[in-house]
Amino acid sequence: xxxxxxxxxxxxxxxxxxxxxxxxxxxxxxxxxxxxxxxxxxxxxxxxxxxxxxxxxxxxxxxxxxxxxxxxxxxxxxxxxxxxxxxxxxxxxxxxxxxxxxxxxxxxxxxxxxxxxxxxxxxxxxxxxxxxxxxxxxxxxxxxxxxxxxxxxxxxxxxxxxxxxxxxxxxxxxxxxxxxxxxxxxxxxxxxxxxxxxxxxxxxxxxxxxxxxxxxxxxxxxxxxxxxxxxxxxxxxxxxxxxxxxxxxxxxxxxxxxxxxxxxxxxxxxxxxxxxxxxxxxxxxxxx
Numbered sequence: 009x010x011x012x013x014x015x016x017x018x019x020x021x022x023x024x025x026x027x028x029x030x031x032x033x034x035x036x037x038x039x040x041x042x043x044x045x046x047x048x049x050x051x052x053x054x055x056x057x058x059x060x061x062x063x064x065x066x067x068x069x070x071x072x073x074x075x076x077x078x079x080x081x082x083x084x085x086x087x088x089x090x091x092x093x094x095x096x097x098x099x100x101x102x103x104x105x106x107x108x109x110x111x112x113x114x115x116x117x118x119x120x121x122x123x124x125x126x127x128x129x130x131x132x133x134x135x136x137x138x139x140x141x142x143x144x145x146x147x148x149x150x151x152x153x154x155x156x157x158x159x160x161x162x163x164x165x166x167x168x169x170x171x172x173x174x175x176x177x178x179x180x181x182x183x184x185x186x187x188x189x190x191x192x193x194x195x196x197x198x199x200x201x202x203x204x205x206x207x208x209x210x211x212x213x214x215x216x217x218x219x220x221x222x223x224x225x226x227x228x229x230x231x232x233x234x235x236x237x238x239x240x241x242x243x244x245x246x247x248x249x250x251x252x253x254x255x256x257x258x259x260x261x262x263x264x265x266x267x268x269x270x271x272x273x274x275x276x277x278x279x280x281x282x283x284x285x286x287x288x289x290x291x292x293x294x295x296x
Contacts, residue, residue: 013099014291015092015136017143017154018182019206021199022079022164022173025216029162030139032280036288038139044135047091049140050106052084053077057121064194066128078141078198085142085150092155095129095136102126109181119123135294153209157291160284165217168232170225189226212283216238216273237273239285240264249283257282 016033020026055063060082069074076082091101105124107113113120129136142155144161153159164172169191177183177191207213210285216239218232243249247266254269255261258279260272271279 011134012295013226014134014157014295015096015138016158016160016288016291017138017152017156018160018162018203019141019143019145019210020170021083021141021203022195025155025164025172026139026162029280030137032144032277033137033284036124036281036285040285040289040290040292042288043132043134044137045095045129045135046137046139047101047103047129048105049083049142050108051087051104052088052140052142053106053122053123054084056106069160074197076195076198078195078202080147080149080202083142083154085145085147087090087172088142088153089155091199092136092138092152092238096155099129099131099133101129101136103129108212113152114284115139121278134290134295141203142206145202146209148200153206157208158287161207161213163207163213163215163224165215167222168216168218168224168237171222171228171231174226174228176233180281185226195268211244212277214244214280215242216276234276239271239276239279240268241271241275242268254282 018026018029018031018033033044036042041280049244053060060077064075067073091103103114103236104126105116107116107118107120107124108121109120116124118124138156141154142152144159145154161168174185175187177188178185206288216237218237220232220233220236222228242265244267251263251269255263257273258271261269261275261279264270269279
C-alpha cells in the first residue's frame, strides 16, 4: 500500500463482470481528471494460447486434468506482485496485452492468442488500476493483496457467472458450449483454492444474484438482465460508510446486514458511482 502511488485492484473470475466495473472506474477517472495507468490479469498469463493448449495436453497426460489459468502455475504471479510493489514504491512498472480476438488483433497489430511486447507505464500517473483474476491473491510464495490500497471483488452467484461465461465465450470468442463447459470443469479446483479466497481479502464485494430461474446455466438462452437481478454490496469494514445516505439515494435498496446493502440490479452503476467516487478521491487527496 502506498500514499503517494495508490493501487486499485478489481478481482473476479472469468465471466464475472469485472470489465463493466472497470468501465465505471474509467468514467470516474475521466470525470475527476485522474490520470490512471492500467494493467490486466491476462497480461500475466505464463503461456500464449497455443502454448497453453500444449501445456494442458502435457499435464493431462501426466494425470493433471485441472491445469488452468486460475492457478499459479499458469501465471506470472511473482511478476505481478513485483509490478504492484514497484508501482507502490516508485510509480513505475510495466505491462503488456493479451490479444483475445480479431478486434483486439486489429487494435494492437498482433495475432489473437498472443501477447504484445512488455511496455513501461507512462510517467507521472495518479494511480494504478488492475482488473483480472488475481488482484488480491495470497499463496505461500506471494502476496499481491498487501500492495493494493482498494480491493474490489466482483462475484456473481456461480450459475449466473457460468451463464455469462458461456454466452461471452460462444458469442465473442467462437467457442462451443461443450468447450466452455470443459473449461469450467477443468478450472474448478483452482477456482476453489485461488479465486474464492481472494473475496475475503477485498474491501468491497459486488455480488449479483438473479431473480429468475438459472438452474441449468448451460442451456440458458440469454443472460438475466439488470432488471432481473439484485446486487449485494458487502463492505469489509463498514466504518465510515453512510448507509442511510445510500439507501435514500438508491430507490428500493435496503440493508441486509450491518455491513451489506442490497440494491436493484439496474441501479448498480449509480451505486458504484456513489460508493467508489469518494473513496477514489480520498486516495487522490491523500497522495497530494
